[in-house]
Amino acid sequence: MKVNIYPDRQDVAQEFASYFAHAVKGRKEFHLALSGGSTPKLIFDVLAKEYGEKIDWSTIHFYWGDERCVPPTDEQSNYKMTMDHLFSKIEVPRENIHRILGENDAKGEAMRYANLLEINLDRVDGVPQFDMVILGMGDDGHTASIFPDEISLWEAADHCVVARHPETAQKRISITGTVINRAKEVVFLVTGGAKAEKARIIQKKAKGYERYPASLVQPKSGRLSWFMDKAAASQL
Template sequence: MEAKILQTPLDTAKAFADFMLEQHRENGMLTVALSGGSTPKILFDLLATDYKDKFNWSEIHFYWGDERCVPPTDDDSNFKMTKEHLLNLIRMPEANIHRVLGENDPIEEAERYSQLIESNLPKQEGNPVFDIIILGMGTDGHTASIFPHEIELLDSPKTCEVANHPESGQKRVSLTGPVINAAKNACFLVTGDNKKEKIKQIFEDHEVAKSYPAYHINPTHGELIWFIDEAAAAQLED
């Protein structure tokens, strides 16, 4: 595990943007699974401005690590946020944008999206391999849409599953643990004071952390990199 601790959320987003650009320059084509949340929104704004002309967007393919089961025009849609903050502002071929169809039946969509990913990506030990998966972490320790009450999704044999938000019951389509752990680069982007306790528990291997899905992300053949700001890292020992 590698931890990159940056001063602010913007610095954190920039550090990841630099990492993504380095991967692109070294490898050309990239498959990237995107995340929702406040830090990715900052990242997308950055990619659409300062980094707009640094990428060959025709060589980047975007997927989503999870998506709420809502139409793409809904304010809850991760796709809508990405479209407004990035996709509308860059020249990326439509064929390179592989969204979850959140307006469709969740079970059928999880199966369709699984098949799409499996047909487009190389496999290792039976799992599709993304070049980069962007991950967030909730205050409950969830990542993608794998929540503590459905931690069994970490071991699902499927590529995608239907997850349920523990409070609202909202359905979501999410990558499963084995696919996340098959990535060449699993990258957490975590910022904010409200994440510092979970960060400390995960990084210091506390027993309670084992109940957090984020704790169990550890790529089998790839790299695990945490991009975190000083607020989220506040309880870590030097």
């Protein structure tokens, strides 16, 4: 595990954008699972403004690690956020954007998306393999849309599952831990002081760490990076 700490969220966005541009350079095809959240939004803005003409977007296929069960026009949609802050500002083939259809029946869509991953991605031991999975971490230690109260979903037999937000009961579709940990590379983007306690518990494997889904991110490739600001890393 490699931990990168920067002064603030904007610096995290700048540094990860540069890191990503280097990772995809020269690649003929790159399959990426995106995350929602405020930090990815900043990253998308940086990518669009500073790398819009430098990256060959036609080689990158975009997926999502999770999505809220809302229409693509809803302000809560991870797809809409990515469209507004990245896709609308760059030249990317529509066929390279593989969104989770949050407006559809959740169970059926989880099955469809799992099948899409099996078709589009190389499989290792029967598990679809992303080139990179970007993750966030909630104040409660959740990641993707696997929450502590449903941590058993992490090792579900299916590649995608239907999860529920513990407070709002909103349905979400999420890839599982098996898919996350099979990725060639996993990157956490964690910013803000509210994340500091869980970041410390998880990274230091302090008492009770295994209760948090984010602690289960252990890619078989060994390539796990955290991009954090000083606030999120303040207890490390």
